[in-house]
Amino acid sequence: MNSWTSLEEVRFKSVLSKSRLYMSRWIFYAIPFVAWQGHAQSLSFYAESYRYDETPLMLHGVLGEWTEHQSIQIDNNSGQEINISAHLHRQLPFIYFIDRQNNSGNEIELDIPNGYSYELKVIANLENEHPMVYNDKIGLDITYQSGATSYLEILTSVYFYTSSSLNTSKPEGYNFWGIGGYVRVVDSSSLPLKVYSNHTQHGVSSGWNEIIKKAINTWNNAGKSIGLKSDYFTLTSNSSEADLKIDWSGNNVPVGALGAARLTDTNPSRIIGISLLPPGSDNSLRTAEVLIQELGHILGLAHSTNPNDIMNGHAHPLHHEDLSKISLTSRDRQMLSWLYAQKHYIPIVSGRKTH
Numbered sequence: 001m002n003s004w005t006s007l008e009e010v011r012f013k014s015v016l017s018k019s020r021l022y023m024s025r026w027i028f029y030a031i032p033f034v035a036w037q038g039h040a041q042s043l044s045f046y047a048e049s050y051r052y053d054e055t056p057l058m059l060h061g062v063l064g065e066w067t068e069h070q071s072i073q074i075d076n077n078s079g080q081e082i083n084i085s086a087h088l089h090r091q092l093p094f095i096y097f098i099d100r101q102n103n104s105g106n107e108i109e110l111d112i113p114n115g116y117s118y119e120l121k122v123i124a125n126l127e128n129e130h131p132m133v134y135n136d137k138i139g140l141d142i143t144y145q146s147g148a149t150s151y152l153e154i155l156t157s158v159y160f161y162t163s164s165s166l167n168t169s170k171p172e173g174y175n176f177w178g179i180g181g182y183v184r185v186v187d188s189s190s191l192p193l194k195v196y197s198n199h200t201q202h203g204v205s206s207g208w209n210e211i212i213k214k215a216i217n218t219w220n221n222a223g224k225s226i227g228l229k230s231d232y233f234t235l236t237s238n239s240s241e242a243d244l245k246i247d248w249s250g251n252n253v254p255v256g257a258l259g260a261a262r263l264t265d266t267n268p269s270r271i272i273g274i275s276l277l278p279p280g281s282d283n284s285l286r287t288a289e290v291l292i293q294e295l296g297h298i299l300g301l302a303h304s305t306n307p308n309d310i311m312n313g314h315a316h317p318l319h320h321e322d323l324s325k326i327s328l329t330s331r332d333r334q335m336l337s338w339l340y341a342q343k344h345y346i347p348i349v350s351g352r353k354t355h
């Protein structure tokens with residue numbers, strides 16, 4: 001009997017909602033437990049004043065990709081509820097706030113009861129422009145329960161650069177799915193891996209095909225960007241010829257997880273498969289991210305500690321309004337580039353029995 005290991009996605013413990021109404025006001029009711037890596041600025045409200053540390057909010061990232069998000073820690077010690085309406089100045093239309101449902105939008109309103117804190121998350125994405133630093137401010141209109149109002153500005157600096165500086169060193173905080181210190185990668189002679197998905201047996205419309213295509217294309221495009229000649233994955237409708245099966249029955253998904261990928265701990269390492277929760281049991285954009293991550297595991301990538309990376313072990317905060325906005329980070333691509341440049345490796349091969 002082969003031993004095997006699996007890598008699993010952990011459910012993000014924020015309240016999930018399928019609502020797309022990200023401009024609406026929501027009621028604060030719990031302190032977020034998630035430890036964001038983004039540097040937190042602090043903004044504290046007291047009975048007669050507020051304190052703001054005036055450190056500029058720094059966002060930087062690659063043109064065409066989401067930056068890492070930063071957060072502003074807002075503490076309400078004013079003795080009354082406050083409402084904050086945040087808006088962007090004209091220079092910064094590419095900045096977005098992330099709301100409690102993990103949707104992104106250009107404006108946000110929050111109610112913070114007395115004695116509570118809120119972590120306001122900010123992220124940016126700019127396409128088709130030039131590398132540049134943008135400096136401006138985010139305006140906060142504050143209304144107290146008493147009817148008093150106030151206004152303050154948060155200094156913000158956004159720096160976009162191009163991805164041409166991508167190199168082949170291993171990104172910090174990024175792990176590979178190895179055995180005994182050796183990396184595991186799909187041997188080029190096995191490419192492309194034929195992928196069979198049984199989602200149509202689990203009561204979904206053909207619209208679900210888009211999620212699977214998105215996940216496969218994400219890695220195929222990444223492979224091309226690091227000079228790979230063949231695709232990593234190709235779809236097949238014939239389960240008997242599949243090298244990799246994606247099972248949407250929900251079986252073999254550990255409690256509390258959204259999905260799992262499994263390989264045998266042997267040399268070569270055989271693909272056992274990918275297990276996911278049934279289609280429709282979670283936000284479809286997150287499902288796409290989870291599937292991208294499971295496919296990444298099959299390619300030999302393990303988890304990244306950076307919450308912005310697709311390969312972060314927590315299911316993702318949704319910065320996206322649609323599938324097209326889901327992308328690998330430059331760190332994800334850099335890790336793939338590093339992994340597939342290793343001279344000594346244990347090959348990952350088809351899970352199909354050949355005889």
Ligand SMILES: [Zn+2]
Binds near residue numbers: 294297313
């Ligand atoms: Zn994972």
